[in-house]
Structures are given as C-alpha cells and as structure tokens.
Amino acid sequence: GNSVTQMEGPVTLSEEAFLTINCTYTATGYPSLFWYVQYPGEGLQLLLKATKADDKGSNKGFEATYRKETTSFHLEKGSVQVSDSAVYFCAINNNAGNMLTFGGGTRLMVKP
Amino acid sequence: NAGVMQNPRHLVRRRGQEARLRCSPMKGHSHVYWYRQLPEEGLKFMVYLQKENIIDESGMPKERFSAEFPKEGPSILRIQQVVRGDSAAYFCASSRGGSNEKLFFGSGTQLSVL
Numbered sequence: 001g002n003s004v005t006q007m008e009g010p011v012t013l014s015e016e017a018f019l020t021i022n023c024t025y026t027a028t029g030y031p032s033l034f035w036y037v038q039y040p041g042e043g044l045q046l047l048l049k050a051t052k053a054d055d056k057g058s059n060k061g062f063e064a065t066y067r068k069e070t071t072s073f074h075l076e077k078g079s080v081q082v083s084d085s086a087v088y089f090c091a092i093n094n095n096a097g098n099m100l101t102f103g104g105g106t107r108l109m110v111k112p
Numbered sequence: 113n114a115g116v117m118q119n120p121r122h123l124v125r126r127r128g129q130e131a132r133l134r135c136s137p138m139k140g141h142s143h144v145y146w147y148r149q150l151p152e153e154g155l156k157f158m159v160y161l162q163k164e165n166i167i168d169e170s171g172m173p174k175e176r177f178s179a180e181f182p183k184e185g186p187s188i189l190r191i192q193q194v195v196r197g198d199s200a201a202y203f204c205a206s207s208r209g210g211s212n213e214k215l216f217f218g219s220g221t222q223l224s225v226l
Binding site for chain 2: 004036041042043044045046089098099100101102103104105
C-alpha cells in the first residue's frame with residue numbers, strides 16, 4: 001500500500017531562515033503529491049500539489065518538486081515568517097480517487 | 113459559501129457511551145471522507161461516502177464504528193461504547209467529485225473519552 005514518511009518535528013527556525021521539510025513516499029502507479037498545512041485549532045488546508053513527475057507546486061512562497069527518481073516531495077521556503085508556524089503534512093493519493101495517505105506531520109515554529 | 117462544517121467542535125464522553133459526530137459538506141459536494149488524527153500522529157483515512165452509499169470503509173475499525181451520509185442532512189460518524197483509545201481529532205473532508213478533486217477539510221471534532 002501507499003505510505004508517506006516525513007521528517008519529525010518540531011522544526012524551530014528564526015524569522016527569514018530557509019526551510020526544508022523532507023518527504024518521501026512509496027506508492028504503486030503514479031500518485032499525485034500534496035502538502036497540507038494545519039494552523040492551530042483549524043482543519044487542514046491545501047498548500048500546494050503536483051500531479052506528475054518534475055512538476056513544481058508553489059504557493060505563498062512555498063514550493064515542492066515531484067521527484068519520481070527519488071520518490072520525494074520536499075517542501076521548501078526561502079524566508080519563513082512567524083505566521084508560517086503550523087503543522088505541515090505531506091500526502092499522496094491513490095490512482096483511483098481522492099483518498100489521501102498522510103505523513104505524520106511536521107510542526108514548524110518560527111521565532112521572531 | 114460556507115466551508116465544511118463539523119459539530120460539535122469538542123465532545124466529551126465517558127467510557128461506554130456513544131459519540132455522534134456530524135459533518136455538513138460544502139454546498140454542491142456529494143463526496144465525504146472521514147479521517148482520524150491520533151495525538152502527535154498524521155491523519156488516517158477511515159471511510160469514504162457518497163450520498164447514501166459507502167464507497168470505501170477500509171480504514172474503519174470493524175467493531176463499534178459506523179458512518180452514514182443520508183440523502184438529506186449531514187454525514188454522521190457514530191462510535192458506540194467508546195473507549196479511551198478513541199480519543200482523537202476526527203476530520204471530515206468533502207469534494208465535488210470522486211477523482212482528482214480538491215478536498216476541503218472541516219475544523220474537526222475533538223473527542224475526549226474519560
């Protein structure tokens with residue numbers, strides 16, 4: 001079955017630091033890849049996605065590239081802000097529909 | 113356009129009681145998904161429903177858990193005879209279609225079993 005592994009948190013950074021959150025996956029076929037963000041007390045929001053190899057998803061300064069050869073989808077941001085503090089989840093879907101398999105989540109804390 | 117609405121936001125039950133969690137999908141969405149998030153873990157898929165039908169319940173525990181999505185009204189996740197291990201955040205998501213559609217998540221129901 002599908003599985004997603006992402007780096008454990010918490011990740012603590014100073015404002016304007018560079019962010020990388022690693023994510024690797026195992027899947028059959030050609031899944032789509034997603035990053036979701038969960039702010040305190042809220043549900044998950046889609047941050048970005050990529051649907052095929054070498055696609056780059058980007059949103060709000062975050063980006064991630066679908067790397068089929070390394071089965072990875074690492075999340076990056078060049079300069080984080082305090083408002084980026086949240087839990088970030090990497091996810092993949094199956095080929096047939098919308099059921100998502102999530103990683104364990106990575107808590108990001110950005111200090112001013 | 114209201115998003116996915118879940119209620120209650122917090123639910124406290126004693127062991128052996130029943131818990132009923134409600135989810136109203138976004139307007140125009142007929143596909144509903146339930147996920148469970150245990151403390152310090154990621155979300156685990158439980159069940160996928162389309163109006164009046166269970167499409168995939170491969171993530172649902174075989175005992176005590178059931179879900180429905182009637183023709184009228186919200187989707188209901190029902191947990192009978194709750195135990196402490198059921199304490200978790202339960203999230204509902206909805207989509208317009210069943211394939212390659214964006215999922216919209218509710219804010220979740222935090223179930224605490226005393």
